Amino acid sequence: MxxxxxxxxxxxxxxxxxxxxxxxxxxxxxxxxxxxxxxxxxxxxxxxxxxxxGTALEKSRTPLSKWAAAIQAMSLEHSVNAVQLMEEIQVTYKTAWSMLRKLRQAIHAMDERQPLTNKVEAGVGYYEARRLRCFIAHPRIYPVIVGLAYNDNHETIYMKMKPIKPEHYPDFILRYPGEEAFRNRHVRTDRPVKILRNIPFCKHDLLPVLFKQAVHWLNRVFHGVSRRYLESYLDEFCLRRNAKLHRLDPFETIAACSMNIVCKNPAQFDSLSSVA
Ligand SMILES: [Zn+2]
Structure with a gap:
């Protein structure tokens, strides 16, 4: 203890x-x-x-050991859904769901403070929640902007995947409000940023490969995610990848997010390296 x-x-x-x-x-x-x-x-x-x-663990009566186990499960590549966590750490479904939700909120808070910088490449992908498919497919397909930031050696330094809000869908004439919103909220660079209207269909290109992996993970582990929670699940996916890009331990990175250190020190993602 x-x-x-x-x-x-x-x-x-x-x-x-x-x-x-x-x-x-x-x-x-x-x-x-x-x-x-x-x-x-x-x-x-x-x-x-x-x-x-003041942390994700506030007001929770779940022991620290179970929180550590939940963070450990989430830090693995395939992560964990609420039913699996419930069985793994012996809590109710409601508790397991709430713990995962709080951890994702902490990850989201960290990501909100880390914009894409330097050289940025982005494109729109379309997420279809496989198990939620109905006869009219259209309402279940959600456009997502996938963005990558590179350093001057063209090495990836950070990634983000953000669903476009319905009020920011294109009006199919001239304006693409979702792109403006993404640039304003998630990008800080002096260089021009082009957002491709469709992620290029090329298996050697990083954007489509990463997005495909994220979609596969969402549908396999969670059996499809609704629009309401899609952003937080994608934040979780990107967190593990971003931690690895910075050679950080995903377990310690999620633990650090859950303890809110990044919220109190709104610096670069690099600041986490002092913990790892
Ligand atoms: Zn004091």
């Missing part, structure tokens, strides 16, 4: 304790009973905080 506390402590405060109220770097540790986690009382303002406060 002490090792787990130390691990989550390091994920939350990689540079040592910081009071959430006054940023003071020192605290007393108030050791709780055997079942509860320690409290940390700021030496300057006496504010008390805990490991779970």
């Amino acid at each position: 002490d090792e787990l506390i130390a691990f989550f402590y390091r994920m939350k405060w990689p540079h040592g304790f910081r009071c959430p109220r006054c940023q003071h770097p020192h605290a007393y540790t108030i050791v709780g009973s055997r079942r509860s986690l320690p409290l940390y009382q700021c030496l300057a303002c006496r504010h008390q905080t805990s490991l779970r406060a």
